Amino acid sequence: MSIPITLEFSGGAELLFDRQKRHDIDLPKQENPWRIQELLPWIRDNILKERPELFMQGNTVRPGILVLVNDTDWELMGELEYNLQPNDRIIFISTLHGG
Amino acid sequence: MPLACGLCDKQAILKRPKTGDALCKECFFLAFEEEVHQTITDASLFIKGETVAIGASGGKDSTVLAYVMKILNERYDYNLNLVLLSIDEGITGYRDDSLESVKRNEIQYGLPLKIVSYEELYGWTMDAIVKQIGLKNNCTFCGVFRRQALDRGALMLKVDKIVTGHNADDVAETVIMNVLRGDIGRLRRCTAITTGTDGALPRCKPFKYTYEKEIVMYAYFRKLDYFSTECIYSPNAYRGFARAYIKDLEKIRPSAIIDIIHSGESLSVKKEVKMPVQGVCVRCGYISSNTVCKACIMLEGLNKGLPRLGIGKTHKERLKMAEQIGEKEDSSINSQNLKSCVSDHFRPKSNSTSFEKNQLDSFWVQISQSGQSCCKSNTVGCSCQRSVVCKDVTAGIQSSVEQQKINSSVIDF
Numbered sequence: 001m002s003i004p005i006t007l008e009f010s011g012g013a014e015l016l017f018d019r020q021k022r023h024d025i026d027l028p029k030q031e032n033p034w035r036i037q038e039l040l041p042w043i044r045d046n047i048l049k050e051r052p053e054l055f056m057q058g059n060t061v062r063p064g065i066l067v068l069v070n071d072t073d074w075e076l077m078g079e080l081e082y083n084l085q086p087n088d089r090i091i092f093i094s095t096l097h098g099g
Numbered sequence: 100m101p102l103a104c105g106l107c108d109k110q111a112i113l114k115r116p117k118t119g120d121a122l123c124k125e126c127f128f129l130a131f132e133e134e135v136h137q138t139i140t141d142a143s144l145f146i147k148g149e150t151v152a153i154g155a156s157g158g159k160d161s162t163v164l165a166y167v168m169k170i171l172n173e174r175y176d177y178n179l180n181l182v183l184l185s186i187d188e189g190i191t192g193y194r195d196d197s198l199e200s201v202k203r204n205e206i207q208y209g210l211p212l213k214i215v216s217y218e219e220l221y222g223w224t225m226d227a228i229v230k231q232i233g234l235k236n237n238c239t240f241c242g243v244f245r246r247q248a249l250d251r252g253a254l255m256l257k258v259d260k261i262v263t264g265h266n267a268d269d270v271a272e273t274v275i276m277n278v279l280r281g282d283i284g285r286l287r288r289c290t291a292i293t294t295g296t297d298g299a300l301p302r303c304k305p306f307k308y309t310y311e312k313e314i315v316m317y318a319y320f321r322k323l324d325y326f327s328t329e330c331i332y333s334p335n336a337y338r339g340f341a342r343a344y345i346k347d348l349e350k351i352r353p354s355a356i357i358d359i360i361h362s363g364e365s366l367s368v369k370k371e372v373k374m375p376v377q378g379v380c381v382r383c384g385y386i387s388s389n390t391v392c393k394a395c396i397m398l399e400g401l402n403k404g405l406p407r408l409g410i411g412k413t414h415k416e417r418l419k420m421a422e423q424i425g426e427k428e429d430s431s432i433n434s435q436n437l438k439s440c441v442s443d444h445f446r447p448k449s450n451s452t453s454f455e456k457n458q459l460d461s462f463w464v465q466i467s468q469s470g471q472s473c474c475k476s477n478t479v480g481c482s483c484q485r486s487v488v489c490k491d492v493t494a495g496i497q498s499s500v501e502q503q504k505i506n507s508s509v510i511d512f
């Protein structure tokens with residue numbers, strides 16, 4: 001069974017995704033649970049349109065991009081280790097664009 | 100799995116970078132606002148009854164600043180008259196949207212808004228400048244013009260102070276950049292919470308100790324309406340690297356940002372170290388460490404169809420400008436090295452401030468430009484060629500002191 005989740009990009013991060021802020025996606029079924037650690041490269045390889053280096057650095061998000069899991073700071077949710085649940089809403093907000 | 104708030108028993112929504120505390124939404128709002136209030140009162144930023152212009156770009160920092168200033172002004176009776184001030188650089192499609200967001204803020208926050216355009220201030224829109232110079236160097240123009248635009252706009256509004264949304268990350272980044280460039284003068288000034296005292300229009304940063312992460316989270320949870328985009332004219336690569344460096348450090352140790360600001364604040368410069376002298380531009384009266392400020396050099400270049408003037412290395416560009424503008428200014432630019440009746444009559448006393456010295460210096464330039472005449476002091480080999488009248492010299496110095504009152508701070512942001 002695939003996992004339906006919602007992704008949102010804002011604060012300028014949407015510019016890397018054709019300016020589309022909201023993406024409803026289905027993560028394909030896999031043996032191990034989907035963690036944010038696996039979600040990030042999936043996003044990069046499947047929906048990111050340009051300049052991957054502005055989204056990811058190493059195996060995590062580029063510093064300066066804030067991540068929220070269901071409206072909670074991912075730093076309180078285990079960051080890369082967080083196990084995605086069906087209907088989760090993951091938000092990426094860039095702090096690096098014009099203030 | 101989410102933690103409980105460290106202050107109450109609701110669910111925490113964020114980890115504060117500065118303290119590591121996990122807080123719920125309501126406790127975070129309060130902590131955020133109270134810290135800004137603390138910064139404002141600790142530094143006595145405002146006096147009751149003042150008119151304060153909020154430099155509003157439509158972006159996250161200034162949007163949150165406008166909102167928090169409005170709240171605190173009411174909560175703590177600052178008794179300030181707040182206005183939004185926006186600059187329209189004249190970049191098609193860039194400011195259009197962000198100005199719309201400022202206009203929405205005007206209505207949402209009930210604050211009067213004044214938009215001043217580059218065209219009004221300089222006679223050139225950014226689009227027209229880019230047409231002249233191409234895409235490569237426009238950020239130099241953008242930066243130099245933008246720095247002055249807010250002050251000039253604020254003068255038009257006759258406000259007492261300007262507040263800007265510069266946050267802790269911005270200040271730390273500027274400290275790093277000034278270290279990398281070896282710019283001791285700016286390094287010393289850049290951590291000041293208020294700049295441009297000394298008769299100029301004061302500019303303050305109530306968010307000096309506020310982390311960017313918290314500003315963005317605050318905007319998100321308060322559902323504040325802001326606009327974000329990349330400047331369509333390419334970003335400053337050097338600043339970009341400094342920014343990435345700060346963010347990398349923050350990731351490893353969140354206190355790094357505040358630590359860098361504190362390092363900047365506690366730097367002391369030995370007395371023997373020669374500091375750049377701040378004077379005023381003889382053309383526009385804006386504070387400048389050179390006779391003619393960078394904006395004026397660039398405008399001169401644009402108006403003469405020599406757009407590259409003012410972009411290259413400082414010495415080269417000034418020499419070039421001197422060539423272009425003519426002999427008079429050429430000699431004025433080197434005035435420090437020339438013997439003159441002005442410096443003879445008005446030789447700075449040993450206890451003169453650098454400001455006074457500069458007044459003399461820039462006044463001397465005005466005389467040589469205007470072709471006034473003298474020379475009573477009979478200075479041998481005087482560069483004015485005996486053409487300056489001392490009475491005018493005195494009057495001139497007074498008038499340039501008057502002029503200083505409308506000048507504003509330059510800080511490199």
Ligand SMILES: [Zn+2]
Pocket residue numbers: 104105106107108109122123124125126127
């Ligand atoms: Zn709480």
Ligand SMILES: [Zn+2]
Pocket residue numbers: 380381382383384385391392393394395396
């Ligand atoms: Zn000038």
Ligand SMILES: [Zn+2]
Pocket residue numbers: 439440441473474475476477478481482483484485486487
């Ligand atoms: Zn003379």
